[in-house]
Each structure stands twice: as C-alpha cells, then as structure tokens.
Amino acid sequence: MSDSTPAQVTAAVDAAAGAARAFGHPDAVPMRIEALRAVADALDAAADELVPIAMAESHLPEGRLRGELTRTTYQLRLFADYLAEGSWAEVTIDSADPDWVLGAKPDLRRLLVPVGPVAVYGASNFPFAFSAAGGDTASALAAGCPVVLKAHPGHPQLSRRTGEIVSAALVSAGAPEGTFSVVEGLEAGKQLITEPAIKAGAFTGSIPAGRALYDAAAARPEPIPFYGELGSLNPVFVTERAVKARGAEIASGFIGSYTLGVGQFCTKPGLLFLPEGHGLLDDIVTAAEQVEAAPMLNERVASGYAGRLGDVSAVAGVQVLVPGSTGDAPKPALAATDVPTLLANQDALLAECFGPFSLVVTYADEDQLLAAARAFEGNLTATIHGEDDDAAELAELVYALQSRAGRLLWNGWPTGVAVTWAMQHGGPYPATTASVHTSVGPTAIRRFLRPISYQNMPDAALPKVLRRQGTPDVVRRVDGVLQVP
C-alpha cells in the first residue's frame, strides 16, 4: 500500500496549478506539440520495460498490451498533429464595424483556452490507453491542462513508472515541473475532485464510483465538469434476413466479440437480439464452449462478475445455455431469454455484467424488437446486423438506437474503438455523464477547453494566433467565413 496522503494530493494539485499558466499559454502550443511527441517516443522506447509490468499487474496477454501501448502513443501523436493543424482552438475574428446593424461592433477575437488542472482517473481494463498516459491525459495535456492522475489500484506500479516517464518527457520538452503527477488511493481520489484548483475530471469505470465522483464535482462550491464513462450494454439487433443470409458468421462473430479480453471491454456486446426460430443456438453454444478460460484483471473484477452472473441466472425465464465458470480465470458463460422476460426484469437484465457473459434475447416481431430497444438507457454503442433490404425499413430502430447510443454499427461488432477523427466514444447516461462530448478521437480535447474573447485588445496583450500582425497560418473564422490555409 502506498496511498497518497492528503498533503501529497494537495501538493500535486498545487504543482499542477503552478504549471498551468506556462503549460497552457496559447503561445506554448509548439512546446505542447513537442511534449506530446516526446511522451509518445519515451513510452515507445520503454515498451520492453512497461509491458512486462502491465502483464504482471493486469494479467492481460503481451500481444494485447503491446497493441494497446501502440494505440496509446498513436493517440498522443494524433493530438500533437491536431494541435499543429490548429482548428481545435476555434480562432475567430470579427472586424470592428461602426455602422453595424445592431450598433457599433467592436473588434472581437476569440479562441479556446485550457480550463486548468484536470483530475484523470485511470481505468482497470486499459492499463495504457485509459490510464496514466491514456486518452484522457493526452487530450487534457493537448488542451494545455496539467494532469493529476489517480492511479487505478489494479496496476499501481505501471502507473507510477508510466508517470515517471511521462513527467520526464514533458519536462524534457520544456513543460514546467508539476504538469503531470500521480496520486494513489481511494481517499486521494475523493479528495482530488474536491480540490479547488482542479477544474475538470475525467473517469472510466463503474457506475457507482463514477456517479459518486460526478456528484462530488457537481456539489463543489464551484461545480466543475466531470467526464465519466460509466457503463454500457452495447446491444446487438439481428434481423431475420441477416440470420438467413449469414447466421453462422454472426454466431461466431458474437462469441468472438463478447469473450474478447475476457469480456472486460466497455463495448462488449451484452445482449444479442435474435428473431424467434433463428436456429442459431447450437452454433452459439458450441462456439462459446470452445473458448478457453482466461484470467480476469483482478480479484475485485472477478468477484463482481461472479455476483452479476448469479443475479442474471437467478431470473425466472432466463435459461443458462453455457454455465461457464467463475474465479480468477473464468470460462465464458451464456444465457437466453425473450423480450417479455427482459422487459419484466430490467433491473437485473439491463445492467452491465463486466466479464465473459452475454444474453441472447429472442424477439417475436418488430414491435417486441422496438420495445426492447426503447427500454435501454444510454449506451456507448448499438449494433444492427441486417441485409441491404433492411436498411431503409429499420428507420424506427435506427432512431431508437441513435437516441440512446453514441456509435451505431452495421454488420460489425462493437469491441474495438478506432482512434480516428470520426469516432464517437460516448453516449447518454449512464454510458457517460456528458453525452455532448467524446473521450476518444481528436475532439476529446474539447472537454478541457473554454472560449475567451478579447474586445479591442492591442496586439501586445494578445496571444500570437489572434494578433493583427504576424499571425500564424491556421484555420480561422474571419467575419463569419471559415478559412482553411
């Protein structure tokens, strides 16, 4: 145990606050670009040291962790590229006009500036990509916000070592000391979100923990935004035509997706809706039984999984198809039910079961399918498997799902989140606490930026990018017209 003391948490926050001005200055963007790339390079160079630590602490396999580290450094560099491109700052210039229709118009120059120090809470299931140097940290740093990371207790040594590498790389590129630091322990995490100098929080984890932090952030004398990704069921809906055209392929895809990473992805498909008489159960059961047992992240996750599995199995009308196993390294489990049972037992069946379990739900007709779709709360993803002829006919289902999910997939599987410009990783509550944002992709930076406008300000007091003379060549909107260099 090495929980941070209250004084250590305060010291980390004070250091972040002290670093905020220099690190977040609009003229410091070139430094931040260099810093993000330096962090990426340093992490890549440390792969042979970090991956074994991650393997020992998370029980995830080497290949997965190396891939995750590659993704992590890719996204750091993607944010660096976005900073260089410049549109993220939303530079906007309005010329003065004494004869304007609403009266004399001043010279106004607007851009986005960092909100200030950010508390990032590492996730258990992505020791690299959603932890110390993960997407929340990368986007906050890119925005110009110092970060205090609350390490996840599932990988403390990795968090510490990653933190050292991140801190050193930042400083090597000219960032102030205190731009990044790591704190540990449950109490430290609670304290962190209440520290007055912390101006936003970012979190990936369970609904109870995320909601408690969200509530604490909202209850502060100065409430702050809290970007929590809490839980998702990621339902998959299969049409009759799709079953007929490629039922076996869907069955094997489903098994692969829900058991991937021992079912410990936030995008794991937790429910598969199939039409009555689909005839795929044998395929699905056989495939599920063939998946090997594999270790879960830690004991807490394993015991949580066992508990939820028991809750679901105990519902009258739920038939256990594959019992699987529980313990540190479970074999996948599978159950089946129908829409009326699902709708009558939403508390038990429409709650996330984090681990290698999914529920097959048969629907009698389109009305049942829509009723089920409309029963869901917010989700990260929702998926439809259909044929070309279905696409235009499914408008009701598509609308029901896009009202409830951040990403809609067609004929795919939700596990695997591409770090690209058009990705949306988010969704209505409880998928996230802030559906107007994403936590993956370049626009995740927007969570940590606030607009300011300068009125009739002389060049000498302006950030370089807003000056009248010698402004860099970036994307800007001038007198309402978007200009791309």
Added chain:
Amino acid sequence: MSDSTPAQVTAAVDAAAGAARAFGHPDAVPMRIEALRAVADALDAAADELVPIAMAESHLPEGRLRGELTRTTYQLRLFADYLAEGSWAEVTIDSADPDWVLGAKPDLRRLLVPVGPVAVYGASNFPFAFSAAGGDTASALAAGCPVVLKAHPGHPQLSRRTGEIVSAALVSAGAPEGTFSVVEGLEAGKQLITEPAIKAGAFTGSIPAGRALYDAAAARPEPIPFYGELGSLNPVFVTERAVKARGAEIASGFIGSYTLGVGQFCTKPGLLFLPEGHGLLDDIVTAAEQVEAAPMLNERVASGYAGRLGDVSAVAGVQVLVPGSTGDAPKPALAATDVPTLLANQDALLAECFGPFSLVVTYADEDQLLAAARAFEGNLTATIHGEDDDAAELAELVYALQSRAGRLLWNGWPTGVAVTWAMQHGGPYPATTASVHTSVGPTAIRRFLRPISYQNMPDAALPKVLRRQGTPDVVRRVDGVLQVP
C-alpha cells in the same frame, strides 16, 4: 396568477418529446432554417403589438425594447445562416482502411445531433433577447431541440404572446406541434428540470435560483447539462497612464455603463479600480448625481437592490459618495473603498449588486491591483483601461483576468454584448455553470448537440449529409482534412 399545473408541465414536455424526432432529424435542417426565419419575421411583424406589452410589464423604455427585439430577430436569422453554412454539424468522415496501423479501420461517419427537449428559463432583464424567443431558445431550436419555456414572472403576458407567435411560426414552416410551449410558475420551473424527457436546461438569473436548478439537474437519475448564467461583477481596472491620458473620458464612460438600463445588465461594471491619487472622484460623483432616476424592472428587483446597497454601505471602510435612492425608480448610487478593505470584506463587496450602483476601489500599487484581480471568482467580463505602453507590461493582470472571465475588454465598457461569431458570453462559475460554452453567438448551439458516429452504415440508413452518394456540399472533415466548399 396562472401557474401551470403539474399535468400541464408534463403535457408540454410530452409534446416536446413527441416533436423531437421530426424537428431534430438531420435531414430536417432546411425546415429548421425556414422555421427560424419564420419566427424572426413573425416577431418583427408583431413589434407594434409586443413592445407596448413589454414596456408595461418591464418598465423598460421603448427605444431599448425595440432595439432588443431587433437583436432577438437578428440572432434567430444568424442561427439560420449558421445552419445553412453547415460547419455546426461537424460532419466528419473516415474512410475504411484494412491496412491501418492500429488494425483494420472501419468506415466512420460522425455528426452532431440534438440532445432532445430543452428547458429554457426566461430572464427578467431581457424580455426579448433572453426570454421566450431569446438566445437560449434560438440556439436550442437551431440545434433541433424542442423547447419548453419557463416564463419569467416579470413579463408573463409578453411571454405568452411571444410564445403564441413563435409556436405558430414554427408550425407554419413545418415544425411539429409541441416544438415550443410556455409554462409558468415557480413550481412549474422546478418540475420542468426534473422531467425525464428534458435533456438540457438553460437559464439566466440569480445565483440562488440558478444554483438550485443546477443542483436539481445534476441530482436527476439521469443528470443533464444545465447552462446557467448566474452573476457577474465585471471589474474594470484603470492604469495610471490611462488616468493621466483620459481620466475625464473614463469617468463619464464608467457612469454611463454602470447606470445604463438602471444597472440591470449582467455585464454592468460593478467595480472600478483606480490608482491612488487619481483625482477623478469629483468628476465621477458629479456625473453620477446627474443621472436621472428611472424605474427598475419590478418590485422584487428593486427590493433586492435596496438590500444589497444597504449591505455594501454598512461595511466599515466603505465611503458612500453618492447615496442615490431606492424604491421603484432609484437614482444611481456610488461608493468608494480601497483594496485592503475590499479583500477584508469579500462576502459583502465581491457579490453582485443588481441595480444602479458601483464601487470605486483605489489601489496603492501593482501588487494590490493583482491581489484584487486574483480575489475574484468567475466573471462574464473583465476590463482594462490602459495606454499602448501598458499593454505589454500587464501580462500578469491579463492572465489573472482571462483565468476568471469569458471576455476581456481593452478601453471599453462591458455593457453591450455584440451578437457575433467571436463573442464569448460566459465564464467560470458563478458567471456560468458551464464555462466551456457561450450563451451568445452562433457557437451557443454547441450546448444542445451531441456527437454520434455511424460505423459501416449503408447510405439508406444514414442522414443525407453523411451519405456516400448525393451528399450536400457542406463543410466537412474527410480523413482528417477540413474541407470548406
């Protein structure tokens, strides 16, 4: 009295929810453009009917109200123009790439969609521009969100009549019934923010009322964003050089700004910082004494003003320069103090006094000036009056102020908020509850939009703007490159 019953509130929300799909559809943007313009035209056409109602209820003068109505319809048309321009939707397309560095990349198509029905709380001091058809309503409707307006009790008849005109104009342009409705009463307002179908709130008013609604929005089973503009002191800092160069001009500008609209603007300059020995007091006092008495908005505002004026005057070390008067139509008041007294009495002196009062604060040196600037919480605006030679020397002050305010002015006065692209009307708490957004200007729409991403979705199930074939010519980002048609 005509408070809405709980059933009437629920009916209004249900109607809004029923309208949300058709009104918010991405393919319905042309209809929304027409609808916003129809609302603007209808309000302009009704000016001679509406302005007298507003005069009777708000006691504001005709010229001001006609100008405010012009601003209101201007911003409705500005949002229509922004919808037509298209960049607001953030259309983003990533091509599939089986050989991508992080593994096979899917076809991803992203845009912003409306969050759903919005509760808008009208303000007392802008019966047009921040009320029924004001900026919050205009931006929510532009986003595709139906609106349920909670009318301000200071102008109920105007809210009702404006609401009728807005509703009729929306329907005439093809918007569904229920896209806009009005509810009244304190209890109705409280109920509205807890209605499950309401997905965001927008508010302009006092800190206690705004905080209560913010807390209620955050405490919902599904928390929702609440965009409240609550209070602002709008400090003005004058350098020694500026006093020497144009002290008399500053004195008269100050009086004009703080007494404008009987001091009932959210951007009223509440404190004026002058260097010791400035020699301007006589000018300021004389000018303040010459301002005529004028009616306040309503009794509640008048009695609140009298109370705050008493609190400030009672502070030891505060010298009342101009006692002014209280009552329905007060004459402006003015007091003076120094920075040490200000810092020792922050609860009384760093709180908004809504009405025709301001506080002149003398500072002994730059350290006192900075200490005062750093004592402020969040503000909508902060202003510096300086000469050219000051601009580069005031970096510390500029940073202190831009950390605490949404808009920084140079040699101007904060009253008057230009509705333009580069305007920022917002700021850290308690200026607003969401400093990452603005409530004035086209980007105010961003408060009511959430991103969704479609993965490998066929054209038939996509909004037109995201299709592969026959897409409209709008601003988009394709494979990371921003394209302006």
